[in-house]
Structure formats: structure tokens, C-alpha cells
Amino acid sequence: MPSAAERARTLVENNSSAALVIPGLSPAPGEPMTPLRRSVGPHGDVFLLFARDSAVVRAVEAAPDGEAAAVLEITDVAPVAVPHRIRGRAWVAGWLTLVPGGAFEAGTALLRLEPGEVSVDDLWGTALVEPDEFAAAEADPLAGYETELLQHLAAAHGAEVGLLCALVGADGTSCEGGVARRAVAAVPLALDRFGLRVRFSGDDTTFDARFDFPEPVTELDGARRAMRTLFEAARES
Structure with a gap:
């Protein structure tokens, strides 16, 4: 499974939505403070681009020594229609500090968020991540392709995804028995270099199943081959 640091780094670097919170900011902003862009530097600092006249920039400039406590919250939403x-x-x-001369374009300002604490709560569970672990981690190599692949699987390969229910359960549980029998819909929920997660749902049950690839993959073609291998195993089961 991906480490907690890798999962946190993947969420911060990729397509998940982000909002910045500055505790005690007054007046409180009327809408989420969303950066125009964001990236992670080689030492784990998170760089955030905001409009030059935004409340975030004003708060940092007004803070003692030009440094404000802040929290960047990332929310990861599945790119396919699925319950929950x-x-x-x-x-x-x-x-949070201002990076002098760091703006990419007129009317913007670049801010640096130096992590003191990183945490993640996702499909794998909850975990705290040390700043040095976050800095050393790498985002999942399939993260940039995940949306495209999941939407393609859901739109064009729904029947094959449904067949994966036959592989559920190391104890023999499958679509012909146990809880999986009640599943009437299968939606690809998440993808990473280690495997595919599918959400099965029916009239009275919803559950996730994880399908590991034969080996970790690092690029798009490898992911496609790994998924074909899963589908072939499901058809043969």
C-alpha cells in the first residue's frame, strides 16, 4: 500500500480541491481562500499562488515578522459518480510567508507554507506524517492519469469492472455468495500504482474492494496492462 506520506503528497500535489485557513483572521472571508496554483518544493514546502490583493496576502503582510500560522486543507473527491x-x-x-519576487504573473503573490504538521484521512485510514517524511515522499506516478482512467473505466468498461466482484474475498466470498451477492452496481473508485479500488453497492449494502496489480506500475501503459490482467482473472474465475 502507499505510505501515509505518499498519500498526503499525492493529495497536495494533484487535482484535489484546496482551501487555506488562517486562524483568527478578521474579518473572516466570505468564501474559501483557494490558491490559484499550488506546488511542493524539494524540501517539502508548499508554494501557493494567490491574487495580490487577497485576504491571505494582506494577513501575512500584517502578521508579526511577516509570518502567519495557517492550515491548508485538501479535499479529494472521486472523479466518477459514486455514493459517498x-x-x-x-x-x-x-x-505562511511571502516569497519576495515570486509572483508568476501581474497581480499575484507567491506564498510559502512551511509544514509543521501533516495529516491524512482517506480510504486507507488516518495517519500523521512528519514534515521530513512528507518532504522525502513522491506523489503517486499514476495520479495525473487517474481521473481519465477511472472515467474511461466507468463509461466504457462497466461490465468488466462488475466482473471483478468474482474476485472479492480471500475466503471464497464472491458475487455468488455472502455480502457481495447483493451488489448491483460497481464503480471504479480509486487507482494508484499498487492497484484499483472498486465501490460495490446495492439496495442494502455498499462496500469497497481492493484489487492489487501483479506488480506496482509507474506509467500509463503499465496501468492498462495491469487492469487487463485483473479483468482476465475475473473472467476466468
Whole structure:
């Protein structure tokens, strides 16, 4: 499974929505403070681009020594229609400062969030991540392809995804017996270099099943081959 640091790094770097919170900010903003862009530097600092006249920039400039406590909250929503679409959240709490001359374009300002504490709560569970672990981790190599692949599987390969129910349960539980028998819909929920997660749902049950790839994959073609292997195993079961 991906480490907690890798999962947190993946959420922060990729397509999940983000909002910045500055405790005690007054007046409180009327809408979420969402960065225009974000990235993670080589030492684990999170760089956030905001409009130059935003409440975030004003708060940092007004803070003692130009440093404000802040929390970046990441919300990960499944890119396919599925019950309970929020897949996870991550939080990066630390100290926010202005990067002099760091703006990419006119009317913007670049801010640096130095992590003091990182946490993640997702489909794998909850965990705290040390800042040095976050800095050393790498985002999942399939994260940039996940939305496209999941939407393609849901739209064009729904029947094959449904066949995976036959592989559920190391104890022999399958679509012909146990809880899986009541599943009437199968939606691909999440994808990473280690495998595919599917959400099965029916009239009275919803559950997730994880299908590991034969080996970790690092690129798009490898992911496609690994999924074909899963589908072939399901057809043969």
C-alpha cells in the first residue's frame, strides 16, 4: 500500500480541491481562500499562488515578522459518480510567508507554507506524517492519469469492472455468495500504482474492494496492462 506520506503528497500535489485557513483572521472571508496554483518544493514546502490583493496576502503582510500560522486543507473527491464521493482529506499546518519576487504573473503573490504538521484521512485510514517524511515522499506516478482512467473505466468498461466482484474475498466470498451477492452496481473508485479500488453497492449494502496489480506500475501503459490482467482473472474465475 502507499505510505501515509505518499498519500498526503499525492493529495497536495494533484487535482484535489484546496482551501487555506488562517486562524483568527478578521474579518473572516466570505468564501474559501483557494490558491490559484499550488506546488511542493524539494524540501517539502508548499508554494501557493494567490491574487495580490487577497485576504491571505494582506494577513501575512500584517502578521508579526511577516509570518502567519495557517492550515491548508485538501479535499479529494472521486472523479466518477459514486455514493459517498469524498475519498479523503489531508491537512498541512505550518507557517505562511511571502516569497519576495515570486509572483508568476501581474497581480499575484507567491506564498510559502512551511509544514509543521501533516495529516491524512482517506480510504486507507488516518495517519500523521512528519514534515521530513512528507518532504522525502513522491506523489503517486499514476495520479495525473487517474481521473481519465477511472472515467474511461466507468463509461466504457462497466461490465468488466462488475466482473471483478468474482474476485472479492480471500475466503471464497464472491458475487455468488455472502455480502457481495447483493451488489448491483460497481464503480471504479480509486487507482494508484499498487492497484484499483472498486465501490460495490446495492439496495442494502455498499462496500469497497481492493484489487492489487501483479506488480506496482509507474506509467500509463503499465496501468492498462495491469487492469487487463485483473479483468482476465475475473473472467476466468
